[in-house]
Amino acid sequence: MGFGVNKIKGSYKNKLYIFLYSIYYVFAFFMFVLAPTSFHGILPELNQIIISWSILSITILIGIMWFSTFNTGHLIFVLAIFAYLTVITIISNYYDANGRFSLARIAPIVCFLLFTLLNFKINISIRLTKFFVHFFMIIFIIWNYLIIVGNSFIENYTISNYTQLYQEATSNMFIKKRPIMSFGIYTFASLFYFLFFFINKSFWEITRKKIYMIYMILLLVVNVLLVSNTAAIFSLIMAYYIYRSIKKPFFKVLMVILIIISVFLLFANFNLSEYYLESLNSESNGFRGRYTDYGTLNTNLEYIDNYFFIGFNIIDGLTYSDSGYIVYYTMGGILLIITMYFCLYKFLKHNIPNNYLYILIPILIFEIALPVIIYYKFIYASIFFIITMKAIENYRINKSC
Template sequence: MESGINNLKSGNHIKQWKFLPLYYIFVFYMFVLAPTSSGGALPDLNQIIISWLILLVTIFIGVIWFSNINVSQLVLVLNLLGLLMIFTIISNNSDPNARFSIARVAPILSFLILSFVTIKGRVSFKMVKSMIHIFMGIFLIWNFLIIIDSPLIKEFTISNYTQLYEEATSNMFIKKRPIMSFGIYTFASFFYFLFFLICRKLFVATNKKIFLYYQIFLLIANILLVSNTAFVFSFLMAFFVYKGLKTNFLKFLLVLILTGFVFYVFSNLELSNYYLESFNSDKNGFKGRYTESGTLETNLEYLNNFFFIGFNIVDGLTYSDSGYLVYYTMGSLILVLGMYISLYLMFKKNIPKDFYLILIPTLIFELALPVITYYKFMYAIIFFIISYRSIEEINPKTS
């Protein structure tokens, strides 16, 4: 049921949309350039709390100024939060080691509020193009320096963009993976795919080859990330580039170039070994997660003896490696369905004709990591929605 609730816009949409370009630039900065570490050290508790508060304020602005609230979705979100609180209390009573943590509340709460966002305004077409040109300039220079093993970019990246755990980003430089500011190859692969979709949309709208070249550069970087995730997104990118070309000659040329590049990758003993290691590793990839010896087995064993943990933390459990298992561990199948229904509703409202292009890849990525509750994803998806909607509204032929 659609609500008639007015979200404090006081009927003057245009006045508030004047702030959308500033909002757009801010979420781009937080998504792409905001440092995630200092001197290679991860943020302390106070810094983490401030980061999540900034994100929540950003999301609230998106909801209050630029969106309409759907009553049915509000009921779904409130029920999910209530259910998780009940599970938290039961978990505390059934397992004395279970302890309530804001670190489990903040990601779930932020995402569920984010799912209310429905961007109604737009920024200028010129602004979208400018932001993509800026990103691609940074992307090309930064990643080229990583690939040629520049000590300067290595020190800068590890110092300012270490994420998840202390060694995560520094380990990326062992194999010269072009991660830019995104810390690890899995997140980099997904975020490159978001930019790829925007470039694809711009190419259709303008027919300018620069946006085709950008797609190919993003595809090449994805291949060089060398992971199960990168393999899947590389395949999707190659398919979209092929479908977007208008002549058989260009399609043939693309296939020829990609075949040559893939042949180079797999004839390069070092790179081919990295891919084989990624596919066969018992510590990473699908086998490292979903087999009996995988990291997620611990969660399933725990649930055989105890209850769903809600907003609690229990030492020894895995809180990454699979969105599906993390949400199941927290709130059973109900939370799993609730989270992904909210994701579907958000994409369907904001990108009604092309929502599947981002929904399906996101659901695939959730097999690797719970990206939808990662704070950079939330900035990224706001940036993506504003970009995509602005291109579509100004250039209806892209629909």
């Protein structure tokens, strides 16, 4: 009798545990895709920013304590990085008294380092993951179609609720009708579309349902319309994956022809060739706007030559975006660059061991443009992505048994 009662209690506890894990998954999706980033087109004030990072911190800690295995060695490594940056901050203040310690510098780094402690070991229903993929794609298609055709309601709604980075960043996206959905700027949108592309690719591989191939093609087409150097790179990767995913030679040839025709029509009707050339040659953004002698990042390098790394300080006149590599180098030198990406590598290797390079390499490429791994939506996106990929892998294993 006692064994039976314990079994029932154990079963109930397990169901409750999976239910809470599913809520965690749904919450990550909402914060990644739908949570507003501005109010009436105005960027959040300091107290709202603190609340946002606090919610993210709590989300990460819940994941560590409830849904993840704990790695003491990695925690010690994370604490060592934090201690190193604290020492750098003190030294920086010695060399330049104008440096100001800032939570805006410490919160993203600490949240990212804690986030890399996550090592999810349980699975949710494959049906739930499929539902949210379809749900996202419906939103993706409608929202971006309305942007492309110039719908005023969706333009005002997006600018009002999803302005990011700086005040005019999102509104500028509508000058060329870039299909950014809720992601604020084209660079972030391109990376997040790639994550959903990879999820759909994985579903295609295990189900062979045509809807997932259609989703992959739509994500590729919309990514092309984003018009940026980053979007161009991700579009090439997407096109390659689509080509590899089709097994029959006839359909491979047909797909190549259709993509060539589609790209030709897109470039002809949307002036994409001019936009891409403008992005490539721009001296105010893109690669040249960042990495040349007159680029935005050169100021950081000149400062470090004259002073020291800045740690958690803010120094007026320096750039804190535009390149993950330069941002981390400015804060803590080569050592910080290595440790940040090593932590990212460990996180992906632990959570998706069979696919981590397919995600790690695109992220490392993206970091040339922006320090996305310390962007709070990236962390929510990664939680959603990892849980989805684990559910797909679990389904693949059970299906093959």
